[in-house]
Amino acid sequence: MKINGRHYRTIWLNPDGRSVEVIDQSKLPHSFETQTLSSFGDAVEAIKNMIVRGAPLIGVTGAYGLALAVADDPADNAIEAAYAELLGSRPTAVNLRWALDRLRDRLFSTPPPMRRTLAYSEAAAIADDDIQACHAIGEYGAALISAAAPRCPDRPVNILTHCNAGWLAAVDWGTALAPIYKAARAGVAVHVWVDETRPRNQGASLTAFELLGEAIPHTIIADNTGGHLMQHGLVDLCIVGSDRTTRAGDVCNKIGTYLKALAAHDNSVPFYVALPSSTIDWRISDGLREIRIEERDQSEVTHICGRTERGETARVRLTPHGSPARNFGFDVTPARLVSALITERGACAANEAALQSLFPNLANSA
Numbered sequence: 001m002k003i004n005g006r007h008y009r010t011i012w013l014n015p016d017g018r019s020v021e022v023i024d025q026s027k028l029p030h031s032f033e034t035q036t037l038s039s040f041g042d043a044v045e046a047i048k049n050m051i052v053r054g055a056p057l058i059g060v061t062g063a064y065g066l067a068l069a070v071a072d073d074p075a076d077n078a079i080e081a082a083y084a085e086l087l088g089s090r091p092t093a094v095n096l097r098w099a100l101d102r103l104r105d106r107l108f109s110t111p112p113p114m115r116r117t118l119a120y121s122e123a124a125a126i127a128d129d130d131i132q133a134c135h136a137i138g139e140y141g142a143a144l145i146s147a148a149a150p151r152c153p154d155r156p157v158n159i160l161t162h163c164n165a166g167w168l169a170a171v172d173w174g175t176a177l178a179p180i181y182k183a184a185r186a187g188v189a190v191h192v193w194v195d196e197t198r199p200r201n202q203g204a205s206l207t208a209f210e211l212l213g214e215a216i217p218h219t220i221i222a223d224n225t226g227g228h229l230m231q232h233g234l235v236d237l238c239i240v241g242s243d244r245t246t247r248a249g250d251v252c253n254k255i256g257t258y259l260k261a262l263a264a265h266d267n268s269v270p271f272y273v274a275l276p277s278s279t280i281d282w283r284i285s286d287g288l289r290e291i292r293i294e295e296r297d298q299s300e301v302t303h304i305c306g307r308t309e310r311g312e313t314a315r316v317r318l319t320p321h322g323s324p325a326r327n328f329g330f331d332v333t334p335a336r337l338v339s340a341l342i343t344e345r346g347a348c349a350a351n352e353a354a355l356q357s358l359f360p361n362l363a364n365s366a
C-alpha cells in the first residue's frame, strides 16, 4: 500500500543482502520511520517491543530473524537456540511458530554451507506468500461487503473493525482491511468505524493512518461504543483479524474482540474474521483453554503516549500512583459467535468440517 504516494511493504531486505528494514510502527501515526534489523537480536527486540506487530508480520519478521541468525552461524544447535528465543518473543500469534517451523524444516534438510542463501530466500517466499494470501482474502471479503451494499441504498456500508489488521499487520494488503480496500476500489461506498483499541491504540493510530492513506471514510470511536452503534442500526457488518484460530473455529484476537462479537450476535450483525491459513492452529480445538494469552506490562494501561500541540512526543500517567493494573493482550471469541471465517481459499463457517474441507492437507498433517 502507499504512504505519501510511494508503495511500501512493511518489511524488506536491504541492498546489502543481509540486514532487514521494517516500518517502525511504534512511531506511527505521528512520524514515519524505518528501523534496520542488523542482527538476530534486533529481530527479537523488534517483535517484543512491537516495532513490528500483527500476526502475519510477526511471522515474517521471525523468519528473517532466523535468517540473520543463520548468517552468523548455520550449525544445528545455533538454529535451535535462535528458534527458541524467537518463538518466545511473543506467545499468542501462531504465525510466528508457523513461519519458524517452515524455515527450520527447510534448513535442517540442507547442508550448513548452503543454509544462509536458503534462509533468506525462504523468508522472502514466506513474505510473498503472505501477500498472495491477503490479496485473496481481500477478494473473498469484498464480495461479502458488496453483497451488503444493496441493503444500504442511500448510504455507505458501515463496517466496524477492531485493532489493526490492515497492511501494517501483514506484509501488504492486510487481513480484515483487505476486503475494505478491495470493495472501495471496486466502487462500493464504505465507511469504517475504527475501535481505538486500548491500551496500545492500534486502531486509533494504525488503522486510522492506513485508512487515511487510502482515502477511505472512517470514524474513530472509543472502544465501548460498538454495542451502542449496533443497537441503533449503524453497523452493517464487523470484520476483524485473528492471532490464532483453532481447528474448531474459535478466534483469538486483540483484547475486546469478544465483546464486539457478543454485541454483534445480540443485534444480528454479521461478525466476520479474516485470516490466512498460517493463523490456524490445527493442533488445538478449544481456544479458551488451549491458547496462551500474552500478558504485557501494566504500564501500557497506566500510561499513554501521544503528541503534544507543540509536536513533542509525550508519555503521561492516566491512573493514580498505587493502583495496580493488568494488561491482557488478547481474548477468545467462541466459534458460535463468528458468522464466517474469510480465508485465502474462500469464506467458510467457523467449524472444523468447513475448515477441513478448505484445507484438507493442512488439517490432516497437524
Ligand code: MRU
Binding pocket: 053, 054, 055, 056, 093, 162, 163, 164, 165, 166, 169, 170, 174, 175, 176, 202, 240, 241, 242, 243, 253, 254, 255, 329
Ligand atoms: O498486539 P498486536 O498489535 O500484534 O495485535 C494484533 C492483532 O490483534 C490483530 O488483530 C491480529 O494480529 C490480526 S493481524 C492481521
